[in-house]
Amino acid sequence: MQLELPLAIAPVTLPAGTLRYIQLGSEIVGYRFRRARRRSIGIMIDDDGLRVAAPNHAPIAEVEAFLREKARWVLKKLSEWRAAPKPPVVDWSDGSSLALLGTSVTIALVPGERGISLENGRLGIGLVPRPEPAALRKRAIAWIKEQARARLGERLTLYAARLGVPTPRLSLSSARTQWGLCREDGHVRLNWRLIHLPLHLVDYVVAHELAHLREMNHSARFWTVVGGLYPDYKQARIELRHCNHRLPIL
Ligand SMILES: [Zn+2]
Known part of the structure; x- marks a missing residue:
């Protein structure tokens, strides 16, 4: 068993599926379409726009009828997505x-x-x-991971x-979908991209994962342990939810 601390939305998702188009109202809307083993048609807006997954047996006409039925929702969400701030892309x-530890470095x-230095x-x-540039980027990312x-x-x-436990084994993850993870054997994985965030948010994620060593769940008892380690955890949870949009793409 393991528990994940998910990012609200993955910071970067690589385009997956076939690109298709449909007219919704007066707009031509592009979407990424894929077949999946599922019972119903699913639609979502991610960092790359509209994504649609349909059961293997559903005819495309049914998928399109579904999108037309949901047109209002889709168009509203897409306009919000276009207006939302996009994560900065670092060009080296x-x-x-x-951003490193919540401050902008040049x-x-x-x-x-x-070599690389920060001063x-x-x-x-x-x-x-x-x-x-490609070589610089590779070296810089390796250095940033070391710092992380x-x-x-x-x-x-x-x-x-503070919790009174031995320091657990740490490994870094590059997961696009989670900040941290604690396994039952006490092994903690933390996302190296946390290094972009202010230290108080790093601390919340660390406290959260460590608290799982006491409570392998998200029960009220678990949050009491978190609160003992990191009293302002409610505020940190809210802040963290808004961070994934600001994580730079290296
Ligand atoms: Zn958790």
Whole structure:
């Protein structure tokens, strides 16, 4: 058994399924369509727009009739989706920025230098050995993951001590769908993307997963344990729900 702390919406979803179009009212709406083992037609708006899943046996005419029936809902949700802030895309050029621990840091490409450093809000990335954007990105992401491991490990140790348990084994996840996870064997997985968020939200996720070592559920008893470790957890839960839209795409 394991418990997940889901992101409200996955920050990035790769387009899946076939692209189809339908006229709803005066709009031509594109959607990604896939067949699935399910009983009914499902529609949702994710980061890439409208997504439709239909049972294997449902004729496409039935799918389209369903979409027309739900046209008002679909058009309303799509206009909200278009108006919603999109996560920033980091392009790794000199002067571009990204969030680390809730503050914006500016990327500075440094000729003749090797290595990466963070100082006074400046993320210096050496152009040695390879200055190509793809190579810089790869090195920078590896460095950010290292920082995440160090920082998350530090917070885990701190909160484990507060809970009075040995520091659990930590692994990093890159999951698109969850912030953290605690397994019954005491192993904790934390999403390295937490490194983009302010420390108080990192701490909430850490406290949440650690509390599962006492209560492997989301019962009232569980939330009492969380509250003992992290009193302001209700506020943090609300904030965390709005964070996935701001996670940069590296
Ligand atoms: Zn949980």
